[in-house]
Amino acid sequence: MANGAQALLTTLVDCGVQVCFANPGTSEMHFVAALDAVPQMHGVLCLFEGVATGAADGYARIAGKPAATLLHLGPGLSNGLANLHNARRAHSPVVNIIGDHAGYHKKYDAPLESEVESLTAWTHGWTRRTTGGDEVGRDAAEAVAASLTGPGGVANLILPADISWGDGATAAAPHTPGSPSRPDPAVVAEIATVLGSGDPVCLLLGGPATGAPGLAAADRIAAATGARTLVETFPARLTRGAGVPAIERLGYLAEQAGAQLDGIKHLIVAGTRPPVTFFAYPDRPSDLVPDGAVVHHLAGLDTDVVAALQQLADAVAPDTAARGAPPAVPDLPDGALDAHNWGQVIGALLPAHAIISDESNTSGLLLAGATAGSPQHDVLALTGGAIGQGLPVAVGAAIAAPKRPVIALQADGSAAYTISALWTMAREGLNITVVLLNNNAYAILRMELARVGAGAGGPKAAQLLDLARPEMDFASIAQGFGVPATVAVTCEELAEQFAAAVAAPGPHLIDARIPTAF
């Protein structure tokens, strides 16, 4: 006879959930004990909930299915929220198991008591508080299906301790997730007419359209019609490199985006929304669609966007093939590292089938060009802007694809948020190479201080954007968490260390000293 925790775990496994990123507490002890009764579930210990939720996001982006998390009551969930925000923006399926006090205990308002549902509401996710052993299996199956419905999203299952430990619980069979709508032929035909109009057109891709099939369809359209193509600024998973159509990302800075969209009369959006600025800036528009341009929605995230692109390509480019990027890597640079040449080292040495978890922020502004002709790879971007995503996402990606090399390109300021992800990399022996872009500053904020019109800033403002006093020694920190680490000051050092790290099993961190451009 199963207790609630065992029925829950059995159901999750039967629904295809194989990994649980966990940071448990007392109220989750029966769930932890049940891991020995349901050995198909791989429990991965994280030392902070933001690592667990970010890892689940990274896992989902690569595996295409959810991992579970195990979180300790409201405060545990609260620590995981920022990376759930990023997961929501990535449309990643994630199933949170949120332990809570036994139902009868909540009225006592014990120290860890809080309104869990106030936090789950913030995730925009499916949420249910399971209320009995005869329901926990069904609720878990529905949670998994909910996470996979539509473009994918966060599902929250609140598990009271007395349901977890109560006997007589029953597992449930998988539920079928909702399917995306099929493309509307009338919309496809209308947009085909726009593409044939001769007006300047741009096709903006996002969501599932940034995989190889969507990019190929978009490039056929571009090749046949002359339309520009762009990928949304922060894609959840962008396939690129040699053999894949090279489609530029929309710039983060409004100045860049303005140039990319300048002169268009029609903007076709597929799997994303019309572009807006990341932040508001005084006296500048938030809406990046050029004045007078008409927006056309080919397919939203509730529709099969790749099929819509393929139908559109078949309509306007029936005999046109997609153009894969030619294989071409930069020469290895030499001399001191700077904001430009470190990316050339990565481009020159990127291994085949790599996954890049990209939280390089300002240091990565020139990365895309350096890796455009490297072997095919996937880039996982910072979808929601909540920093501290990069290392956890790398953990999840590496667990989803243990045979692929994972490269975490990680800005220093952001790294400090979820630095204990390094420990999980070491514990699990994950094939992750962290290139820690150590410029001793919140460089992006130095840039933004002026861009928002706050002026150059005085000495007190400068101090709040400066990470140099004291300088962080990330190699020392990594070693403290059990990850071998080295320091690179020159291109030669970075190249040698990167090649060795990629070739060796397990994680390695390179503390790359990159002067900031700001």
Place this chain on the structure above:
Amino acid sequence: MANGAQALLTTLVDCGVQVCFANPGTSEMHFVAALDAVPQMHGVLCLFEGVATGAADGYARIAGKPAATLLHLGPGLSNGLANLHNARRAHSPVVNIIGDHAGYHKKYDAPLESEVESLTAWTHGWTRRTTGGDEVGRDAAEAVAASLTGPGGVANLILPADISWGDGATAAAPHTPGSPSRPDPAVVAEIATVLGSGDPVCLLLGGPATGAPGLAAADRIAAATGARTLVETFPARLTRGAGVPAIERLGYLAEQAGAQLDGIKHLIVAGTRPPVTFFAYPDRPSDLVPDGAVVHHLAGLDTDVVAALQQLADAVAPDTAARGAPPAVPDLPDGALDAHNWGQVIGALLPAHAIISDESNTSGLLLAGATAGSPQHDVLALTGGAIGQGLPVAVGAAIAAPKRPVIALQADGSAAYTISALWTMAREGLNITVVLLNNNAYAILRMELARVGAGAGGPKAAQLLDLARPEMDFASIAQGFGVPATVAVTCEELAEQFAAAVAAPGPHLIDARIPTAF
């Protein structure tokens, strides 16, 4: 003419807020720039919002007034929630300044957009979204007053970027916080009768009653009537040591608490609530009040509880003095460190006027006895159970009392949550000695696994409670964040390093290798 950020900062300073623990983003750049226009505000950079909120809690517990935090939109607030939960349970005044997108930008649902109010609701705090430059000063003054009203609490001021940068804003004069109610003479008289009844009575103290005046009044009552006295399990600030009445804390384990309360007929609560278990356990009551005992509420947190205790003492013990603990410190032990003797080292060497930020968890179960006769000190406990409080609270306490030695007694698993607090200690040159109790385990969970009836746990369960693979080298981590660090394996090493660290200015971390008892 001031912009909104300048008016806000001027108002905060005029209201007595002198410190802002900040982790800013683009939407807060005008606030950052305004720090140079309002130099009375000390901006303290934290590398993670949970450090900022925990530091504000620690500051408030020592300073008795709020610090501000500066948080970056909903995700920034989310990262600070766990320590705001602890601050709420500590009744600490904290004023959060939460930057948000410009009002007109919110409709675009840019990547960092979220429902900030869903998160502020979770804090149980006063919350306002300021809507104009003519209101931001008034709103800030009300926020400070709200944080100081009643026992103290969290106040959330949401600051849209366009209010921050908008001109024509005006500062406001301080508002007067609400005062606590005066004690009810009828209640005092009734409880005096209970104390005179001859029945076994226990007086349980919490909130402001755990400072020296409340403890003295309680001890007079105990000395005159024979009543037992206890302090709540996790006090926000407990004064103790030589010269202060030694009043035991109610045990964390129900077994301990049951023994402490066994046989009483009346429980008088002052500044706290009747005790309950921290978690629910199968087949054990959550309510710790013994069957048949009558609960009497001397004063809740809306009442001046110290005055109530003093009036009660004057009624039942007019001629009785409080009994300060005699000065008596343990002999310095020798040999390998263990779960018991490390506390004796601290007790033997604790400097005068120390502040202890206590997140020692299982390693600290025997600490209280070892420090009972040490020089007078304050202990700041983990009020809300959300781990990761200890290092940030130490930061805030050290900034509130720069001349007092701050000792952070920090469990290893909890330390990983907010480890970047070490960097702020180094940057600010804070006089903090961190004793990192490194037992390579979530030892409390090993204990709880059995206590909740989940059995001994199999190998997969054991793995989720084990921090030994890989072992964390906290000295290396601390040095990476700029904090000098040493490793202690023996009592002699701990004693030598602790004495040196306390004597030297600035922070120091001792990675104390303590075998776990579980």
